[in-house]
Amino acid sequence: MNTRVGSSTSKVPIMRHLLICLLLVSAPAGAARVGVGASVKDGDTSIYVPIDISPRFRIEPYVRHYGIDSSTAPGASLAPVLATESYFGTVSSSSSNSESTYETLSLGSGMFALTRPADNALIYYGARLAYVESESTIRSDLTDAIGLFQPVLIDISSESDGYAITPSAGLEYFPVERFSIAVEIGWEFSRIEGSSSITGSPDSQSELEESRTHASVIVRMFF
Numbered sequence: 001m002n003t004r005v006g007s008s009t010s011k012v013p014i015m016r017h018l019l020i021c022l023l024l025v026s027a028p029a030g031a032a033r034v035g036v037g038a039s040v041k042d043g044d045t046s047i048y049v050p051i052d053i054s055p056r057f058r059i060e061p062y063v064r065h066y067g068i069d070s071s072t073a074p075g076a077s078l079a080p081v082l083a084t085e086s087y088f089g090t091v092s093s094s095s096s097n098s099e100s101t102y103e104t105l106s107l108g109s110g111m112f113a114l115t116r117p118a119d120n121a122l123i124y125y126g127a128r129l130a131y132v133e134s135e136s137t138i139r140s141d142l143t144d145a146i147g148l149f150q151p152v153l154i155d156i157s158s159e160s161d162g163y164a165i166t167p168s169a170g171l172e173y174f175p176v177e178r179f180s181i182a183v184e185i186g187w188e189f190s191r192i193e194g195s196s197s198i199t200g201s202p203d204s205q206s207e208l209e210e211s212r213t214h215a216s217v218i219v220r221m222f223f
Contacts, residue, residue, distance in 0.1 A: 037220035064106040071099045097141045104134040125169040133161045160194020178222045185215045
């Protein structure tokens with residue numbers, strides 16, 4: 001996974017308009033076949049609407065939600081560990097209670113070329129484009145390990161949006177005519193812009209660029 005953080009110069013509105021146009025093109029009028037699909041893995045859930053415009057071309061609008069909640073029990077260490085220089089040397093801090101949430105919602109569509117190496121198998125390749133919104137919060141009640149300092153309450157929150165482009169390819173198997181199981185792999189590039197706030201500090205603007213590979217198993221049913 002590659003990550004780069006820098007100053008913000010927004011291209012998000014342009015990508016949002018492109019996505020709206022793509023979703024309008026995805027209207028199923030005249031489509032040879034329409035279906036519904038799903039992929040679920042470790043808090044990452046996607047719902048798909050595959051639309052086979054022709055035997056050689058598919059458009060697939062989708063919604064993706066990813067969320068994770070975590071908490072640290074009283075007395076557990078907070079990573080990264082905070083340290084304070086004192087008369088007694090370096091005093092490590094621990095978290096008496098820490099809670100964090102992270103949630104991302106993506107709305108997008110894919111465009112794929114289709115080939116059939118066999119009657120019950122299909123290979124598709126193309127790309128997915130998505131508009132992405134994310135929110136995160138971290139709330140920590142910190143106290144040092146030997147009780148020299150007063151507990152400190154820290155709240156960190158952020159909101160951001162951007163886009164993701166994912167060149168993808170998949171192998172789809174049809175055990176029966178209208179039901180399929182597919183394995184899809186892709187390389188995702190995302191660009192996210194937003195603001196974050198920390199207790200006692202002014203809001204800050206940020207830009208994050210990230211690339212990573214991903215794999216998913218998608219179950220589809222066609223009507």
